[in-house]
Amino acid sequence: KNQVEQSPQSLIILEGKNCTLQCNYTVSPFSNLRWYKQDTGRGPVSLTIMTFSENTKSNGRYTATLDADTKQSSLHITASQLSDSASYICVMRGAGSYQLTFGKGTKLSVIP
Amino acid sequence: DTGVSQDPRHKITKRGQNVTFRCDPISEHNRLYWYRQTLGQGPEFLTYFQNEAQLEKSRLLSDRFSAERPKGSFSTLEIQRTEQGDSAMYLCASSLDGGSYEQYFGPGTRLTVT
Numbered sequence: 001k002n003q004v005e006q007s008p009q010s011l012i013i014l015e016g017k018n019c020t021l022q023c024n025y026t027v028s029p030f031s032n033l034r035w036y037k038q039d040t041g042r043g044p045v046s047l048t049i050m051t052f053s054e055n056t057k058s059n060g061r062y063t064a065t066l067d068a069d070t071k072q073s074s075l076h077i078t079a080s081q082l083s084d085s086a087s088y089i090c091v092m093r094g095a096g097s098y099q100l101t102f103g104k105g106t107k108l109s110v111i112p
Numbered sequence: 113d114t115g116v117s118q119d120p121r122h123k124i125t126k127r128g129q130n131v132t133f134r135c136d137p138i139s140e141h142n143r144l145y146w147y148r149q150t151l152g153q154g155p156e157f158l159t160y161f162q163n164e165a166q167l168e169k170s171r172l173l174s175d176r177f178s179a180e181r182p183k184g185s186f187s188t189l190e191i192q193r194t195e196q197g198d199s200a201m202y203l204c205a206s207s208l209d210g211g212s213y214e215q216y217f218g219p220g221t222r223l224t225v226t
Contacts, residue, residue: 004154100155102156
């Protein structure tokens, strides 16, 4: 059973537009939640990492939010660029564990 | 380049053959992880080393799989008697000691078993 569910599976947006990706999780308790960007054929690259006590974390045009009550996180991308086209993966680390649980990712395509 | 490196980047092999992949972590990182990623899925944990000790293996790591990190630096992942179901991207990551530290991923080795 996958304890990290992401939506939508895929998304197409126009360059310059904003978008929000969703992550619902059941991993509990958890130590931190991460968002990774993965270009096709490459390894994931970290965008943000939040502990359970943080509500928001920004990295340039990327802003992640965390609601521990509803067990939801979102990744908001502002003023999208063609280079934002990639898969975005939500990742949880359980408390007291070194293992990461990955979502299946949202495939984002930014078109001109 | 001081990131995580993996070799080879791509490997095509025939079913039944053995393959070995190499991962060189970031030099000061004492933790090293192996993951497998199939198309359309997120990475799945395979195994984890702290220095040269292999501390955990996933149930995904069948008897045909073996990983080593003999000197606590680079690591190898060997798959014996490959099967078509082994076709996947094999990712290596490294981190400093402590669960809050970021895992840095390598570019992966794409394995195709024909």
